[in-house]
Amino acid sequence: MKTIHINKIAAIIEMKTRAFFRKNCIIMPIFAIGFTIMLRFLYQYIANDGAYNAVLNGEALAMGLVTNIGGNGIYCCSLLLAEEKEKKTLRVLMTSSVNALEFFIGSILPVFFFTAVINFILVPISGMTLTLTQWIWFTVMTILGTLTSCILGMLLGIFAKDQVSTSTITTPFILTLMLVPMFSTIIESFKTVSHFIFTGAIMEMISNIASHQTPYVELSGMIVMVIEIILAILLFIFFYKKNGYEKD
Incomplete structure (x- = not known):
């Protein structure tokens, strides 16, 4: 078992945080906020004549969450890892004391x-x-979904040769995680697939909360998210070592 040094992790966190704010990463959360505001306006003031409707507001929240978790976690983790590879600093870190x-x-x-x-x-x-x-369930499910998204982003970042190729690799995954749950109420085949992805479980939870349906989260949804987290971690470890980033 390798020893974890908090000071080294803190140094990497500081480096990644600076990179997060100077890269295109900051655009993703801003887009998620703007998208949610736009949907709330459309649903409340155009579709419902300005009256409050929990189901419609829940729809706006669900789509905003899927956009934020599916886009921000995957894209930003991939982009920051690709930057390390492109600048050749990843290899330096792995052959150093980190x-x-x-x-x-x-x-x-x-x-x-x-x-x-x-x-x-x-x-x-x-x-x-x-x-x-509802806040407790919201916290648990969004944290699990965010963690899954970030790990998946790290996994995809291994295959990105540089920052430019990051978008090419991550876009199909981001679109799948966003569009399948969004259109699951319209397309029957999407509804089936949505049950097996973490963004679908989150959208279903928000829908149940908005319509006061209990349980808010199905056991199958929790199992799917835990399995996907474990699978993403195992795949990351495998490809990380396969690509030679792990030092002996």
């Missing part, structure tokens, strides 16, 4: 933190009000 686990934790935490914060900000922006129990 081990793979320290790099992994330090790289994920900044994106995870900012994505999670935006998730909570989207609730009042969407116009939704949650009870204590």
Whole structure:
């Protein structure tokens, strides 16, 4: 078991945080906020004549969350890892005193933190009000979804040769995670697939909360998210070592 040094993780977090704000990453949470505001306006003032409707506001929140978690977590983690590879600093870190686990934790935490914060900000922006129990389920599910997204982003970042290729690699995954749950109420085949992806489980939770259907989260949804987290971690470890980033 490798020793984890907090000071080294903190240094990586500081480096990644600076990169997060100077890269295109900051555009993703801003887009998620703007998208949620736009949907709330469309649903409340155009579709419902300005009256409050929990179901419509929940729809705005669900789509905002899927956009934020599916886009921000995957794209930003991939982009920041690709930057390390492009600048040849990843190899330097891996052959220095920083081990793979320290790099992994330090790289994920900044994106995870900012994505999670935006998730909570989207609730009042969407116009939704949650009870204590609903807040607990919201917190658990969005944290699990954000973690999965970030790990998947790190995994895809391994295959990105440079920052330019990041968009090419991540776009199909981001679109799938966003569009399948969004159109699952219209297309029957999408509804089936949506049950097996973490963004679909989050959208279903928000829909149940908005319509006061219990349980808010199906056991199958929780199992799917946990399995996807474990699978993403295992795949990351495998391809990380296969590509020679892990030092002996």
